Amino acid sequence: MNNLTKQFFSIDRNQRIASNGHNSFLIWFTGLSGSGKSTLANLLEVELHKKGIKTFLLDGDNMRLGLNKDLGFSENDRGENIRRIGEVGNLMVDAGLVTLAAFVSPFEKDREMVRNILGKEKYIEIYVSTPLEECITRDVKGLYKKALKGEITDFTGVSSPYESPTKADLTIDTTGKELSECLEAILAVVLQKLN
16 A cells, blocks of 8 residues: 555546536435435436436446445445445545436444545535335345245345434435425435535
8 A cells, every 4th residue: 555646637626616507416315225215316316417418327236236346244344335435435436427226234433434535524424214114025136034934134124233323415215206296305405505
């Protein structure tokens, strides 16, 4: 590490923001599997795209199929998974993009690490607080069924803990709510930060 030097280039984040006509930051969706993180992040990206906002969406499963395919689900591997995503998110924010990230990210220390990588001014945390019982009922991917049978170990909410955020910018429970209502609440927070 002693032989490394950070390089600074002629075009920086501020110039990209000016060129895009909007601010850049990371929107971090956290919550249990099946809570609605990816669904809400996707809907938000569609709305932002309609408004001409330059975006990119990072999703937990997609990242584990590529960049993070070498990681398991132990606490250490989960931490490394989130660290890598935080660093990728930071690069994308520096590229001038509104970056959306949908990750279970069960540990407060890992979410705090991402907040520190980005800096508070470039980070929005959205806690999708849908209760475990509702997520089990939905069981979109059939993972809870497997976890409850013991076929999946270290599964958040069943055999591994989820630490509820203490610093979320918005907490939203999707139980019994229209997606449009949830999206409206998220947009209200995000649009304030765009300019």
